[in-house]
Amino acid sequence: MDLYNSPLFRLILVATFIFHDLCSSDEAGYYSFLKDATSGPTLSHFDYIIIGGGTAGSALAATLSQNATVLVLERGGSPYDNPAATDIGNFANTLINITDPNSWSQLFISEDGVFNTRARVLGGGTVLNAGFYSRWEDEFVAETGWVREEVEAAYEWVEKKLVFEPHIKGWQTAFIDGLLEAGVVPYNGFTYEHVHGTKVGGTIFDPDGHRHTAADLLEYANPNTIAVYLHASVHKILFTTKGNSRPKAYGVIFQDANGVFHTAELTVQDARSEVILSAGAIASPQLLMLSGVGPAAHLAAHGVNPIILDHPMVGQGMGDNPMHPVFIPSPKPVEVSLVQVVGIPNFSSYIEGGSGLSLSISLTRTFFNGVLDLLNKLKFPSQSISNLLKSLDLGLNVTTQAGVIIQKVSGPLSRGHLELRNTNPDDNPSVTFNYYQDPEDLNNCVKGLSAIINVIDSKGYSSYKYPGVNGRGLLNLILALPINLRPRHITSTSDLKQYCMDTTMTIYHYHGGCQVGNVVDNDYKVLGVDALRVIDASTFLKSPGTNPQATIMMLGRYMGQKILREREAF
Ligand SMILES: *[C@@H]1O[C@H](CO)[C@@H](O)[C@H](O)[C@H]1NC(C)=O
Ligand SMILES: *[C@@H]1O[C@H](CO)[C@@H](O)[C@H](O)[C@H]1NC(C)=O
Ligand SMILES: *[C@@H]1O[C@H](CO)[C@@H](O)[C@H](O)[C@H]1NC(C)=O
Ligand SMILES: *[C@@H]1O[C@H](CO)[C@@H](O)[C@H](O)[C@H]1NC(C)=O
Numbered sequence: 147m148d149l150y151n152s153p154l155f156r157l158i159l160v161a162t163f164i165f166h167d168l169c170s171s172d173e174a175g176y177y178s179f180l181k182d183a184t185s186g187p188t189l190s191h192f193d194y195i196i197i198g199g200g201t202a203g204s205a206l207a208a209t210l211s212q213n214a215t216v217l218v219l220e221r222g223g224s225p226y227d228n229p230a231a232t233d234i235g236n237f238a239n240t241l242i243n244i245t246d247p248n249s250w251s252q253l254f255i256s257e258d259g260v261f262n263t264r265a266r267v268l269g270g271g272t273v274l275n276a277g278f279y280s281r282w283e284d285e286f287v288a289e290t291g292w293v294r295e296e297v298e299a300a301y302e303w304v305e306k307k308l309v310f311e312p313h314i315k316g317w318q319t320a321f322i323d324g325l326l327e328a329g330v331v332p333y334n335g336f337t338y339e340h341v342h343g344t345k346v347g348g349t350i351f352d353p354d355g356h357r358h359t360a361a362d363l364l365e366y367a368n369p370n371t372i373a374v375y376l377h378a379s380v381h382k383i384l385f386t387t388k389g390n391s392r393p394k395a396y397g398v399i400f401q402d403a404n405g406v407f408h409t410a411e412l413t414v415q416d417a418r419s420e421v422i423l424s425a426g427a428i429a430s431p432q433l434l435m436l437s438g439v440g441p442a443a444h445l446a447a448h449g450v451n452p453i454i455l456d457h458p459m460v461g462q463g464m465g466d467n468p469m470h471p472v473f474i475p476s477p478k479p480v481e482v483s484l485v486q487v488v489g490i491p492n493f494s495s496y497i498e499g500g501s502g503l504s505l506s507i508s509l510t511r512t513f514f515n516g517v518l519d520l521l522n523k524l525k526f527p528s529q530s531i532s533n534l535l536k537s538l539d540l541g542l543n544v545t546t547q548a549g550v551i552i553q554k555v556s557g558p559l560s561r562g563h564l565e566l567r568n569t570n571p572d573d574n575p576s577v578t579f580n581y582y583q584d585p586e587d588l589n590n591c592v593k594g595l596s597a598i599i600n601v602i603d604s605k606g607y608s609s610y611k612y613p614g615v616n617g618r619g620l621l622n623l624i625l626a627l628p629i630n631l632r633p634r635h636i637t638s639t640s641d642l643k644q645y646c647m648d649t650t651m652t653i654y655h656y657h658g659g660c661q662v663g664n665v666v667d668n669d670y671k672v673l674g675v676d677a678l679r680v681i682d683a684s685t686f687l688k689s690p691g692t693n694p695q696a697t698i699m700m701l702g703r704y705m706g707q708k709i710l711r712e713r714e715a716f
Contacts, residue, residue: 422679683698
């Protein structure tokens with residue numbers, strides 16, 4: 147189908163300004179301690195070795211460096227190298243830029259047939275996301291047994307550095323009015339707290355549309371005690387296994403961009419030192435497996451050697467919150483806004499929206515070429531995508547005069563697993579999320595879609611949609627687009643449950659694989675081995691809050707403080 151001639155969709159091309167002056171200043175030295183891994187020694191020693199300088203890792207590293215030596219190994223590059231790419235207008239383009247092994251966004255396609263993305267850059271997902279900042283549900287404090295005041299202080303530490311109150315303009319105001327009319331009440335105004343009703347949350351975009359990221363938390367670091375290596379791909383965590391004693395992590399092996407291997411070890415004779423995995427929900431379980439900690443038969447089948455510990459739960463409990471967007475072409479101009487407002491109804495779905503998304507058509511084409519490449523490798527059927535490519539013959543960069551309202555199904559209850567495909571740490575493992583296997587997730591999806599329909603059909607929203615267009619009709623647009631590789635069973639929206647299953651997309655909040663209670667204990671220590679923790683979203687049982695970045699950064703800060711206190715008391 148020709149997306150851009152669809153009468154209902156009515157994308158209006160209003161700007162082609164997006165990419166004009168992307169400049170690339172060489173700022174690998176933005177921080178004195180930020181270096182390319184090629185300049186690192188063959189052997190080095192640190193009190194803490196953190197694998198992954200992402201959303202959790204940056205916060206954790208900055209904190210630990212206050213009183214210990216810290217090495218951060220980041221497989222990607224630096225967001226400071228190309229600041230314009232992270233500005234608000236480039237959100238969609240940077241997310242779909244999967245052109246080469248150095249892109250900040252790495253495409254992966256789950257076995258469920260949903261396109262997904264992994265961050266490959268210092269700052270992690272905060273470099274690619276829609277920027278919305280909102281804390282976790284209050285119940286979490288009780289569940290984790292954490293100290294409330296310290297949780298509060300950890301959130302504030304993050305907020306002081308990189309969170310802003312958004313400026314709410316026309317489209318977002320109409321969206322608020324629509325949510326209230328649809329019964330997502332009360333209106334709670336601007337707050338970071340997770341409260342039922344409709345609220346304005348924080349954003350990591352400043353008033354000029356420049357993104358701030360978790361990498362900025364490294365401004366808090368002690369430059370004399372921290373080293374951050376970029377393009378450092380960790381291949382293995384090293385363990386000592388003397389006699390009958392528990393395996394103990396003592397270092398890691400990583401490869402630099404020239405293919406040279408380096409070893410980093412924990413400070414000699416300091417029993418307080420640790421390796422900490424903060425590589426995210428895909429790489430943390432994958433790296434545990436590649437290091438010999440995981441389901442033994444599965445590891446043996448892939449030739450992982452030595453097997454350190456048979457740990458059947460590594461890679462289990464993978465969850466991904468389904469996302470469903472509804473695009474609403476607008477008869478009048480809309481502001482460029484990513485997520486600023488969220489509706490938290492009394493069922494398990496969150497409703498968010500944005501307007502004026504910009505997309506480079508040439509990049510869209512490149513994205514789908516990348517998808518085709520990957521599919522050929524994985525031998526997926528891909529007819530629908532080939533067909534779309536034929537219709538994408540525009541050389542234009544477009545800004546949509548449209549709003550998009552999405553829902554994220556909370557939880558989710560449906561769970562899957564992760565398995566190795568091979569032993570290359572740079573390759574994606576095989577991931578299955580089993581979207582909508584649990585009927586409760588499906589019920590929440592239907593309730594969420596119904597709420598979106600009510601928002602679109604509300605009086606408050608009416609000036610941002612064409613007369614005669616209604617919410618249910620707009621749902622049809624997605625059915626014609628190659629948004630995923632799942633089988634299509636329906637051609638109309640009469641069966642919303644089937645619609646949810648057929649049109650599943652992701653909001654990139656995947657988690658699990660090293661869950662608390664299964665793979666790590668309540669202090670995030672890997673069960674069965676010493677001197678190794680996992681601190682990132684792979685430990686979550688469910689996605690915290692409406693959007694997890696706030697809590698993932700808080701987790702890094704909170705655990706960093708806790709580890710430093712334990713270190714002192716040792
Ligand atoms: C895409 O990513 C590559 C690799 O990081 C970068 O060189 C290029 O400038 C990016 N392109 C756009 C359009 O952002
Ligand atoms: C949930 O909210 C709807 C309106 O959005 C209301 O009609 C319903 O009574 C509420 N249900 C509960 C259990 O609070
Ligand atoms: C769209 O962006 C690409 C990438 O920066 C650029 O090469 C191209 O000239 C742009 N197209 C238009 C019509 O401005
Ligand atoms: C750092 O360590 C020293 C010596 O163990 C201790 O006196 C000090 O309180 C610690 N500071 C922090 C911030 O943990």
